[in-house]
Amino acid sequence: xxxxxxxDDLTFQxxxxxxxxxxxxxxxxxxxxxxxxxANVKIIDSAGVTVILMIKKYAEDNNITLxxxxxxxxxxxxxxxxxxxxxxxxxxxxxxxxxxTIGNTVYYLYRHFIEFSLLFYRVSxxxxxxxxKKRLRxxxxxxxxxxxxxxxxxxxxxxxxxxxGFILALQSAAQLRQFGADIYVVDLxxxxxxxxxxxxxxxxxxxxxxGSAIAAEISSMVISExxxxxxxxxxxxxxxLIVPKVYAITLVMPMLTIFSMVIGILGGLLxxxxxxxxxxxxxxxEALEAAYIKDIMVGITKSIVFALLIVITGSYFxxxxxxxxxxxxxxxxxxxxxxxxxxxVADSILGLIFYFPN
Numbered sequence: 001x002x003x004x005x006x007x008d009d010l011t012f013q014x015x016x017x018x019x020x021x022x023x024x025x026x027x028x029x030x031x032x033x034x035x036x037x038x039a040n041v042k043i044i045d046s047a048g049v050t051v052i053l054m055i056k057k058y059a060e061d062n063n064i065t066l067x068x069x070x071x072x073x074x075x076x077x078x079x080x081x082x083x084x085x086x087x088x089x090x091x092x093x094x095x096x097x098x099x100x101t102i103g104n105t106v107y108y109l110y111r112h113f114i115e116f117s118l119l120f121y122r123v124s125x126x127x128x129x130x131x132x133k134k135r136l137r138x139x140x141x142x143x144x145x146x147x148x149x150x151x152x153x154x155x156x157x158x159x160x161x162x163x164x165g166f167i168l169a170l171q172s173a174a175q176l177r178q179f180g181a182d183i184y185v186v187d188l189x190x191x192x193x194x195x196x197x198x199x200x201x202x203x204x205x206x207x208x209x210x211g212s213a214i215a216a217e218i219s220s221m222v223i224s225e226x227x228x229x230x231x232x233x234x235x236x237x238x239x240x241l242i243v244p245k246v247y248a249i250t251l252v253m254p255m256l257t258i259f260s261m262v263i264g265i266l267g268g269l270l271x272x273x274x275x276x277x278x279x280x281x282x283x284x285x286e287a288l289e290a291a292y293i294k295d296i297m298v299g300i301t302k303s304i305v306f307a308l309l310i311v312i313t314g315s316y317f318x319x320x321x322x323x324x325x326x327x328x329x330x331x332x333x334x335x336x337x338x339x340x341x342x343x344x345v346a347d348s349i350l351g352l353i354f355y356f357p358n
Contacts, residue, residue, distance in 0.1 A: 005037045010048035019051045026055070032064055039070035049082040119316050120308075126239045127246045141244040142251075149210045149245075150252030154259065157205055161260040164197050165189055165267030173276055182276045186283055187290040189268030195295040198261035200347055203306035206253065207339035211314040214245060215335035218318025219328045227319075242315050246308070253307035254300045261299065298354045305350065306343050313339045 004022060007014055025031065036052070052068075059066040071079075096104075172188045218241065221227050227237045265287060272278040314335045321331040 002031055002033070003035045003037055005039065006041050008040045008042045010041055010044040010051075012045060012047040015047040015051045018048070019054070022051075022055050023058070026058060026062065026064060033067070034059070034064060035067040035069055037069050038072070038075055041072075041075055044075055044078050046082045049079050052079065053082075115320075116312070116316050119319070120312050122238055123242055123246060123312055123315065126236070127243050130239050130243045138240065138244060142247045145244050145248030146252050148213075149206065149249050150256060153206060153209055153256060156209070157202055157256055157260050158263050160201055160205060161193075161198065161263040162267040164201055165193055165264030166271060167267075168192055168197070168264075169268035169271035170275070173271060177276065182272075182278060183282070183286055185272055185276060186268070186278070186286040189272075190265055190287045190290040191295060193261045193264035193268070194291055195298050196347075196351075198264055199257050199299045199302040199306065200343070201264075202253070202257045202260045202303065203310065203343045203347075204340055206249070206256065206307075207310045207313075207343060208336050210249070211310045211339045212332040212336050214311060214314030215318045215321075216328055216332045218242075218315055219321030219331035222319060222321050223324060223327055238315075242311070245311050245315075249307040249311050250304060253303045257299055257303035261296075294354075298350070302347060302350050305346055309342045309346060310339050313342060 002025060004025060006018065010018060022036075025034065036055075056066055058064075169185055169189050173182065173185045176182060176185055176188075218227075221241070227241075230237050230240060269280070269283050272283055273280060317331040317335040317338065321327040323330070
């Protein structure tokens with residue numbers, strides 16, 4: 001039986017030499033029993049413990065009996081503190097069944113639904129309360145948010161809406177002109193832009209642009225503990241941070257939607273004038289006959305609902321962010337995906353409410 005006496009200093013500086021010596025000793029095929037003597041050890045750190053555990057594992061794998069003698073209580077405590085023998089192997093991890101996965105998913109969605117509903121209630125309550133309590137609102141913040149959410153979004157909304165109206169007219173004209181129904185291209189473009197495409201495209205663009213910005217702003221404040229600082233100062237984060245955004249987006253979203261409707265119709269005008277030989281006067285006469293007040297009000301109502309969903313979804317993921325700078329990116333991404341999903345679901349529900357036959 002071989003005995004290896006450890007030095008008095010078993011730390012990062014000496015652990016490598018200790019490992020090399022013991023590894024050479026264990027590789028001797030004549031050795032089946034070895035004792036490591038701790039009698040001289042006065043200092044041991046995590047590197048020394050790691051080497052001891054590695055040597056112990058190597059001895060077990062090669063059927064070598066390894067004994068440790070003269071361990072003091074302090075040395076044993078250090079070894080117990082850093083040992084990793086109890087780490088569960090990946091192959092031993094219990095697999096989750098199909099039904100457990102479904103249950104976890106349902107519970108996850110249920111928990112988020114409850115928390116989202118609670119935030120919606122709190123934001124709605126503070127928004128109504130802040131109307132009469134002006135001291136809860138920051139001076140000029142609503143105007144600043146309106147410019148940021150509304151005016152800054154005009155170029156991209158104009159471009160996308162024009163292209164959507166252009167494509168709608170182009171695709172429908174190719175089919176309707178075969179039946180001599182060129183004039184109905186105007187009706188299709190107007191009704192589509194006013195009641196559906198205008199509100200929906202505006203909401204998707206605002207969700208991608210402003211919804212992600214709201215989530216990133218709130219999440220950065222949560223991660224940097226600025227929201228906690230506001231609470232310490234006696235300032236409620238929701239009326240201070242979220243309510244101005246609610247007011248701003250509720251004001252500008254209908255305006256952006258009307259702007260999108262008009263630009264989309266102008267895109268359709270370009271096709272009908274150049275491709276279908278319909279005069280501008282004919283186009284506007286038909287457009288005025290096709291655009292009912294009900295359709296316009298439906299589009300505006302949708303835009304207000306979409307606006308609330310966007311700002312509350314961005315705030316929700318912002319307040320639940322964690323994990324440093326990575327969490328900010330995840331919050332912004334999740335906000336955009338969830339906002340677009342909720343906007344489309346809300347659009348379907350509102351469509352059933354307003355247009356489902358009695």
